[in-house]
Amino acid sequence: MTPDQLLQQINFIIEIDKIKYIQRKTKLFNSDRPENDAEHSWHLAMMTIVLAEHSDVSVDVLKVLKMVLIHDIVEIDAGDIFIYDTQQNHSNTENELIAAKRIFGLLPDKQAEELIAIWQEFEAGETPEARFAKAMDRIEPLLQNNSNNGGTWREFDVDYSKVYQKKKVIAQGSATLWKFAENLLNESVQKGILKKE
């Protein structure tokens, strides 16, 4: 480790401050204040600590934490695309990969490579850690919208089938959490805050 490498790390730490300005569509719990990417990432990390025991298969919790903490950093360059956007694909991976290379590329090579690889593993969603991390990413807004009288579901006129489609990713990480999520979706329909034909 050279002094220059420490400066690279410090520059990265300063650069990623920008995710605190990236607003999501989803609002805080019982609130109309939009959540930002740093708050969202912190919350997914806390959910990981608390809920990891529900993963269908045992996961490397440290790796899941790295995934959820870094997963939205690419949005500094690529922006946040709303999960129910009908014009743009939520998985805008080409722009996001360029962003990942620039931003993680501020770090010393070995660290940059490690974090790009972890981000790609998360995006691919195939390993147990990535599946569980993605489940966390789906559950937080489900809880938020449920607390917010339908939240973005009502604001953007998203119906049960579209929400179900996105949320079933949870089932790939945890049968227990998927059962909980399905119940919450049904409850939301019954409460009249999620439209079902």
Place this chain on the structure above:
Amino acid sequence: MTPDQLLQQINFIIEIDKIKYIQRKTKLFNSDRPENDAEHSWHLAMMTIVLAEHSDVSVDVLKVLKMVLIHDIVEIDAGDIFIYDTQQNHSNTENELIAAKRIFGLLPDKQAEELIAIWQEFEAGETPEARFAKAMDRIEPLLQNNSNNGGTWREFDVDYSKVYQKKKVIAQGSATLWKFAENLLNESVQKGILKKE
């Protein structure tokens, strides 16, 4: 794990959303917008991932991450006390312990006990993990004030000796990072953004 225990975990996850409203005195980088506790905790977690290699002794990174992610949750009940506050002790541990017991106590017993123990270990600052976590907690505002033309040092008229006193905690976690921090403090004095008699 019973369904009731999962509900306890969900209630905890909803409760801790409140730290997103707790404003710190320190501002974001190159900004006059105060940072909140969730953003701060996320940033310390990212710093831990990037800087852990500089710890004087090898640390359990997962434990450090848990420490920095949860360390401010007690402020939901106990409030944020400014580190340079002259009226109140920053380490208001009695109120904070009551807060820890209430908030982590929302979780199933075993998890509550684990997180209270980790929080207490952080507060005591004696293990390698706690020392490194505390170093992270001191470095972030140092970088922020340096980017903000003195930030809270100038806003609250805090001089070099008081800042040095608080920052030297960094030396207990990492000689490398302490050398960096000392240089940055001297640079701040030279730039005229930190007062030295």
